[in-house]
Amino acid sequence: MRNIIHHISRLSLPLAAMALYFPAAAQLHESINVEGKYVPDIIRIDRVNMLPKALRQTLTSSPLEYESAGVATSFTPSLLTMPATAWGSTRTVSSNPGYLELGAGSWLNSTLSAGYRFIDNSSTLFGVRLQHNSTSLWKPNLSPETSEIKQERYDESVALYASHVFKGLGRLDAALDYHLGYFNYYGYVPYGYTGSDPVEAPTQTLNDVALRLDWRSLIRPGSALNYNTSLRMRHFAYRNLPLPYGNTYGAFKGSRETDIALSAGVSMPWDNGSSIGLDGNLEMVFLSGGDYREKASQPSSGMSVFPETDSYAMLTLTPHYRFNRGLLDIRLGADIDLSFKAGPEGSRYSFFHIAPDLKFALQTGQVGLYLDVTGGSELNTLARLYQLDYYGIPCAVTTRPSYTPLDAAFGVNLGPFSGFSLGIEARYRATKNTPLGGWYQAWLGNGDRAPVGIIPSIPPKATFSYIADTDGLDLHGFSLSGKIAYKYGSIFSISAEGTYQPQDGKKGYFNGYDRAKATAAIKATVSPIKPLHIAIGYDYRGTRNIYMKSVSAITDGATLINGKETTLHSLPLPDLHLVNLSASWDFSDDFSVWMQADNLLNRHSEVLPMQPMQGVVVAGGFKWLF
DSSP: TTTTTTOOOOOOOOOSSSOOOOEEEOOOOOOSSSSSSOOBBBBOOOOOOOOOOOOOOEEEOOOOOOOOOEEEEOOOOSSSSOOOOTTOOOEEESSSSEEEEEEEGGGHHHEEEEEEEESSSSSSEEEEEEEEEEEEOOOOOOSSGGGOOOEEEEEEEEEHHHHHTTTTTTEEEEEEEEEEEEOOOOOOOTTTSSSOOOOOOOEEEEEEEEEEEEEEEOOOOSOOEEEEEEEEEEEESBBBBBSSTTTTSSSBOOEEEEEEEEEEEEEOOOOGEEEEEEEEEEEEEEEEOOOOOHHTTOOOGGGOBBOOOOOOEEHHHHEEEEEETEEEEEEEEEEEEEEESOOOOOOOOOOOEEEEEEEEEEEEEEEEEEEEEEEEEEEOOOOHHHHHHOOSSSSSSOOOEEEEEEEEEEEEEEEEEEEEEEEEEEEEEEEEEEEOOHHHHHHHHTSSSOOTTTBBBTTTTOOOSOOOOOEEEEEEEEEEOOOOOOOOTTTTTEEEEEEEEOOBBBBBSSSSSOOOOOEEEEEEEOOOOEEEEEEEEEEEEESSSEEEEEEEEEEEEEEBTTTEEEEEEEEEOOOOEEEEEEEESSSSEEEEEEEEOOOOOOOOOOEEEEEEEOEEEEEEEEEOOO
């Protein structure tokens, strides 16, 4: 297990489309029994995949040292997924230096995973990962005009990773990830389409490059000072900005952003388990592209008015005191954010923000208690919003961060005892400037027309901010979560988990653009004989609504993004029910075959407006460890 540092958090972040690979730096103040933000630092991990696979060593959640800054990590997609919760997730690590997995299924869904560790010894690690995922034959049939248009989506990723321990000095970790995405907006219908010409769906190209370098001092008993430094660089770029107006979708460039983060942390321990420290992070976001801002002023463009956005930066300082002794772990700190030119011109995000960073954890045998009171600012970069909606608008509408003055959680974990384990959590969060989105593909298919089902009814001439909202939404609400699990050796296991998060406009707990009120996940696995593994799972997201703001200023039928807000409108989305079945057979420790069937109920419910699920997807493949 050496060279793995893994922070496992409870995460209820619904990706508003099917999952995909992203080398993302995730920084969420969400944790169960691991101190710190959601910051997985995976140094020796071949891949993370929901597909059936040969079982290897399992890394379970455990308290780890606090990590102050996010790092890049790689998530491998499955053919079809609907995230609900991820409580105490596990990852498998293979002792084999190489792996190869190939799978294909209906609608020409395909996946290919490969990797090899060229060097793997007590001081040095070096390897490569490859990942391919695609779908290209399914017809969503969102309208008569698009009945023959197929959903096309290709995601190709390659990553190099390395680690080296310099004897007596410290450890250097490095990773370089590149993700190329190509997809079409299959719901596109030209505004005012009369049916005289065939509809051609616009396409998009996404380039995503991430580099990270980490240096850590070696932690030794009696050490007078511990420190770490890191460099993060990520370039995230769209090719173009499609519009629903005629054939002008290729005329505008998409946004490009380069995100550079420099961070460092130092702590000074002394006797009796106490230490004081300071963590710092400077994140700078440089924007380019986006010639639509200049061209939008042309009357013939039919373009909505966009606010001006600048490159911006944020400096975060986190002084803290920590006491960690025996079964008790306490941290007292504060998150101080200083922003520079964040937010649109004329409505800047205020310079100074502060939030608590307080944590208490007590583990006594099979009973664990924790209390977290945290907060802080989170940048709404293109890369972050892309995680919320794969088909999100490919331009930087605003640079206003989300500010959470309070995110408090209290939880209890029990077990395992006689195979049982369970946990409950209560959380309250208040956040300002929560992003509103998930409407872009609907905008391409409807133009400025109000979609059917918007509540309340809208005057015929009213238009909507389909693109995005510059200020976001101020939200406050609570969340209740629970999980129970039972495991009988290697033969049988079952788990059930769920969340209840009331949602009503500005009252609610943000868990994605669809704002689900309830989520649940049930999974059972059985291995009646050693080579055979069978799993069945059910995932649910219910009472979902997506929100948007209308504007009162209407000029020549164009939506004014900076127009005066009149009210908040919602569109109900159908409940999501997913039943999945999978099986694998191990011919040896190194070779197995698998089959899976996703969405057995064959529902085509919309994940977000004009983003339906594929229905039943049957796939099969093999995995070879070498």
